[in-house]
Amino acid sequence: MTRIVLFENIHASAREVFEAAGFDDITTHASALPPEMLRDELRDADLVGIRSRTHLDGALLADLPQLRAIGCFCIGTNQVDLEAAMMRGMPVFNAPFSNTRSVAEMVLGQAILLLRRIPEKNDRVHHGFWDKTAQGAYEARGKTLGIVGYGNIGSQVGTLAEAVGMRVLFHDIEAKLPLGNARACTTLKQLLAQSDVVTLHVPGGRGTRNIIDAEALAAMRKGAILINASRGTVVDIDALRQALEAGHLSGAAIDVFPTEPKSVDEPLDSPLIGMRNVILTPHIGGSTQESQENIGKEVAEKLVRFIQSGTTKGAVNFPEVPYIEPAGAARILHVHRNLPGAMGTLSSLMAEHGLNIVSQQLQTLGQIGYVVSDVEGKVDDAVMADLRAHPITVRCDLLD
Ligand SMILES: NC(=O)c1ccc[n+]([C@@H]2O[C@H](COP(=O)([O-])OP(=O)(O)OC[C@H]3O[C@@H](n4cnc5c(N)ncnc54)[C@H](O)[C@@H]3O)[C@@H](O)[C@H]2O)c1
């Protein structure tokens, strides 16, 4: 019996995929859980589905040896210790572009609203002031949008922004094909110095921590706007507050925070609360009906394919073995340390137990190798115990 636990209000389309594949032991939670409750809830789970608020660190994964695979029902996977998961033989799947368009549309909308100072005007009208002034309100047409991180979302934002007449610059650590009339900036500083609106679309993690700090904010144009719908760790929020208070920036839109509430009842704690020229949203850049339904389906399908056939196509931390038609009496999924002679050792172990290999597919990634073997012969508990006990083995599972 496969036990599936889904957190953070994952769309019902995921459950539909699991049920259609014959899995009905599915527990769903509307929010993320605190660490101790999370550990208890996952103790006998085979598959787990999370979004961005559930953290699966190395210590937790070490306590969950039965967990077979992890589904991140989102783009970002920085909430999971990917290396620890790999070294325990757990592939991690995500939906790399199912919510790209949703984020891009929100960012363009925010840029236009902030250029027109709509958040402040909205607040004024709600408080009884008919402040009908054009001061500080600008068209998007002809303004420069600077995109930091020109990947799936960044490049999509650039395409939409050109459609309303913005000039697009981007900075990326990798060489990227510029779409439309977008132009690359070699350094972040060059981009910051020329942009009226700066939008961030880099991954989270050590390499991007506080890349927008006090110095970067000072390098932005006076009156510029900052938008962050990437990860909360990318911006030094205290420095941003100072830049806004000092009037150096005219506005900001922040969708992601260094620490985010785990549920709807927990309030956000942020120095930006109460600033009328700042749009604060609860990490909903990718949250649309369209995207969540697609993500639910896409990630659930990847998990089902893995649990039924062992395929790891699309895993972000694991050697990718494509779908292989089953042949033979049983399929053995073997994850091993990627050392010279590992395959020979595995073949000898199988031969010792009288197993004949009908089909075999090996892929390696860094420190591990992953082999899907279809075999003839009797694969009983003793065979599996021997395979699991061998020092080269990281993990070994049987599909039949
Ligand atoms: N707010 C939301 O709801 C939401 C939704 C989806 C994705 N996201 C986040 O958006 C971000 C981007 O997603 P994506 O799908 O476009 O990712 P992507 O991998 O397609 O693109 C990221 C780009 O950033 C570049 N990059 C990495 N480090 C950089 C650096 N220091 N400076 C400049 N460029 C750098 C990479 O080379 C890559 O081109 C991720 O952090 C993701 O988690 C947020």
Ligand SMILES: O=C(O)CC[C@@H](O)C(=O)O
């Ligand atoms: O749905 C979420 O919680 C995360 C959304 C977004 O940040 C992503 O990484 O796709």
